[in-house]
Amino acid sequence: MTKAKNQNKVNSYLSFKIDNEEFAIHVESVLNILEMTRITEVPKAPTYMKGVINLRGTVLPIVDTRLKFGLKEIQYTEKTCIIVMEVFIDKQKILLGSLVDEVISVIEFDDKDILPPPSIGNKFKSEFITGVIVDNEKFIMILDINKIYSGDELSILKENTQEVTETE
Amino acid sequence: MKLKFNQKLNLMNLSQVISLIFFVVFFVVLSKAMFEVQENTSMSFDEIASIGQMTEYIEDFMDDKIGIQEIKDEYKNIVSFGIDNNELMDVISYVDKAAQLKTNNLKIEKDIFDLIQQSIEPSNQYIFNISKKLADENLRDDVSTLERTIIGSATQNIITNYEIKTLFLGLKEDIDTQDKIHSTLKDAIENAVMAKKSLAGTPFVTLPEAALKSLTSMQTLSNTYISNTESIINTGNLIRDNLNKLEQDISESGSTKLLETSTAIKEKLVLFIILIAIITCIIGAFNFVLTKKISQQIGGEPEEIAEIAENIASGNLNVNFKDSNKKLGAYKSMYNMSEKLKEIVHNIINGADNIAAASQQMSSTSQQISQGANEQASSVEEVSSSMEEMTANIQQNTDNAQKADKSTQDTETGIVDSVGAAEEAIQHTNMISDKINIISEISFQTNILALNAAVEAARAGEHGKGFAVVAAEVRKLAEKSANSAQDIENIVGNLKDTSDQAGVKLNSVIPKIKNNVQLIQEIAAASFEQNSGATQVNSAIQQLNHVTQQNAAASEEMATSSEELASQADQLRQTIAFFKINTKAKKKTRLQIAKPTKKETLKTFESHKKQETSEKQNKGFDLVLTDKGKLDDEFQSF
Numbered sequence: 106m107t108k109a110k111n112q113n114k115v116n117s118y119l120s121f122k123i124d125n126e127e128f129a130i131h132v133e134s135v136l137n138i139l140e141m142t143r144i145t146e147v148p149k150a151p152t153y154m155k156g157v158i159n160l161r162g163t164v165l166p167i168v169d170t171r172l173k174f175g176l177k178e179i180q181y182t183e184k185t186c187i188i189v190m191e192v193f194i195d196k197q198k199i200l201l202g203s204l205v206d207e208v209i210s211v212i213e214f215d216d217k218d219i220l221p222p223p224s225i226g227n228k229f230k231s232e233f234i235t236g237v238i239v240d241n242e243k244f245i246m247i248l249d250i251n252k253i254y255s256g257d258e259l260s261i262l263k264e265n266t267q268e269v270t271e272t273e
Numbered sequence: 274m275k276l277k278f279n280q281k282l283n284l285m286n287l288s289q290v291i292s293l294i295f296f297v298v299f300f301v302v303l304s305k306a307m308f309e310v311q312e313n314t315s316m317s318f319d320e321i322a323s324i325g326q327m328t329e330y331i332e333d334f335m336d337d338k339i340g341i342q343e344i345k346d347e348y349k350n351i352v353s354f355g356i357d358n359n360e361l362m363d364v365i366s367y368v369d370k371a372a373q374l375k376t377n378n379l380k381i382e383k384d385i386f387d388l389i390q391q392s393i394e395p396s397n398q399y400i401f402n403i404s405k406k407l408a409d410e411n412l413r414d415d416v417s418t419l420e421r422t423i424i425g426s427a428t429q430n431i432i433t434n435y436e437i438k439t440l441f442l443g444l445k446e447d448i449d450t451q452d453k454i455h456s457t458l459k460d461a462i463e464n465a466v467m468a469k470k471s472l473a474g475t476p477f478v479t480l481p482e483a484a485l486k487s488l489t490s491m492q493t494l495s496n497t498y499i500s501n502t503e504s505i506i507n508t509g510n511l512i513r514d515n516l517n518k519l520e521q522d523i524s525e526s527g528s529t530k531l532l533e534t535s536t537a538i539k540e541k542l543v544l545f546i547i548l549i550a551i552i553t554c555i556i557g558a559f560n561f562v563l564t565k566k567i568s569q570q571i572g573g574e575p576e577e578i579a580e581i582a583e584n585i586a587s588g589n590l591n592v593n594f595k596d597s598n599k600k601l602g603a604y605k606s607m608y609n610m611s612e613k614l615k616e617i618v619h620n621i622i623n624g625a626d627n628i629a630a631a632s633q634q635m636s637s638t639s640q641q642i643s644q645g646a647n648e649q650a651s652s653v654e655e656v657s658s659s660m661e662e663m664t665a666n667i668q669q670n671t672d673n674a675q676k677a678d679k680s681t682q683d684t685e686t687g688i689v690d691s692v693g694a695a696e697e698a699i700q701h702t703n704m705i706s707d708k709i710n711i712i713s714e715i716s717f718q719t720n721i722l723a724l725n726a727a728v729e730a731a732r733a734g735e736h737g738k739g740f741a742v743v744a745a746e747v748r749k750l751a752e753k754s755a756n757s758a759q760d761i762e763n764i765v766g767n768l769k770d771t772s773d774q775a776g777v778k779l780n781s782v783i784p785k786i787k788n789n790v791q792l793i794q795e796i797a798a799a800s801f802e803q804n805s806g807a808t809q810v811n812s813a814i815q816q817l818n819h820v821t822q823q824n825a826a827a828s829e830e831m832a833t834s835s836e837e838l839a840s841q842a843d844q845l846r847q848t849i850a851f852f853k854i855n856t857k858a859k860k861k862t863r864l865q866i867a868k869p870t871k872k873e874t875l876k877t878f879e880s881h882k883k884q885e886t887s888e889k890q891n892k893g894f895d896l897v898l899t900d901k902g903k904l905d906d907e908f909q910s911f
Binding site (some may be wrong): 118119132133135136137138139140184186208210211213246 | 323372401713714717720721724725727728732741744745747
């Protein structure tokens, strides 16, 4: 509840870049930012699921956001990071890591700055873009992480993660 | 056949010598024959004398005066005369036989004497014994009558033996006393037989037995002796006969030979006389012919010829030839000679003139050559010095090229080193890059950490604001760091590019440098070859120079020689002036030889020569010297 309040006033968002487009997500969804590490592949996983990594003892599924967005996969650069996010599904918290091209910074802005999301000619599905911020004549799209992944997908992810956990 | 004069004379001599030889030969042969005759005669005498000697020896031998050796020697002597006569051989065999018989007789003699002695001895002994007995009063009576009688016999024996001995000796002297010895021996033997008969049965019978035995032996021996002696005498006679015959034969043969030889001599004498007559005639005719030929050869009085020769020798060629129509032999030759000499002297005078002229020309020409050679020499000197300069230049080029080569090689090395250094620099920049990367990474990670911190701070809300600030600061720092790192990265990148470029450029330069090195080496080599070529040319020029100088010297010599030639020509003229020739309007003017003085002389001479050659197209017999006045003026006298 406190969080909701805070959300209304000043919100901190973590901005990152994918394919030269800037995105941001609310910090409450962000647990951690990690450097690019070796991803253990999981067989029979969906394409966008790159694999899993070991995060302080836990198995973390890694998702390539580009693929999720339907973009072409690219080579990892040194700036490629994994954002460890908390996703809610059926009131359950699931951790997953998203591959992004670059993490920029934590930005603060008021709700009022948030503009409505564009709906014309957008390559992404607009439902998970909650808004757009203008920052130095640059558009930053705010993502709702919970909307990016459907329940099914998350289940699959979970299953795969569990499999991995069991095998380990 | 043509014989030389000497040969003809020699032949005459020879012919005389031959005839002389013939005489000599004749005499020699004749003398030889006469010597032969004399020899033969003397040999015959010698032979006969030899035979005589032999006869004497044989007589002596027969008389036992000498041994057989002298006879044998004489025989050898006779044989040496060449008389190989059967009769002579017979003689010798007879002599041998006689000698043998004589030896036998000697033995017999000895034997007989021995026998005698043997016979006497026992009788003596017996007599002695009995006498002794008789002498002794005591024993006198023992002696028997028989014994006394025997004394008588013994004494008789002794006497008989001595008789025989005496007779035997007498027999030696004269063989005709043999009858006496025969009868004595016969009587003695009879007595002995009787004595033996009377004394038979007594011990004294041995005496007459012994006596008988010995007497019988003596008889036999004496018979043998006698027969031997007779044989000897016969042999002696035979020998004598043979020798006589031999003597006769020799005489005969000697006479025959003499006759033969005399006849031969007579024949030879006749032959030789005929031969000599013939040869004398032949030689006489031969000599006559030769003499005629000789006189023809001479052709005149030798004194006259000598006089002419004397004239010519003293230089007077204007000799009068008496009887010049009848020209024979040496006389004719003398005439020809003097004519020819006149001709020759004319020729020589002309020749001397020509030589003088030619030598002048030669002198001037050689002067020209000398000058030309000198100029040539100086040009060659110039060329030579130019060549030397060129050579020096080339040498310098070579040195420079070599230096450039070395320098380029150093450059190449330097560049290679530079490339190495650039590469090293690149390595260093790479290292820097790596470090910068690390720094970048660190700053990135710091950024991430700061972001994490910011996220946490944001999630913490109000409580995390301070932390958020800190995080923001950290982020800034990290950014700064990152930027610096990036700047450095950029700089390093530039540096690397620059280094790369430098390296590339240097690398691109290296082949060029290598090329340069090669080119320079080629230049150096070419220059070197050029140098050697120049040296060769130089040496050739030096040679040329040398030759030119030699030419100059030679031409100088030639000039001198031509001067000498001119003087020699002059001398020749003087020498030939010795001969005085009958002038058929030939006036001799001394042609003065001008000393060659360069060009003026040359010009003068040339004009003179032209005139001369135009004037006389003949061989120069008619030496018309009288018109030479004007030409003489053109010559400069020195």
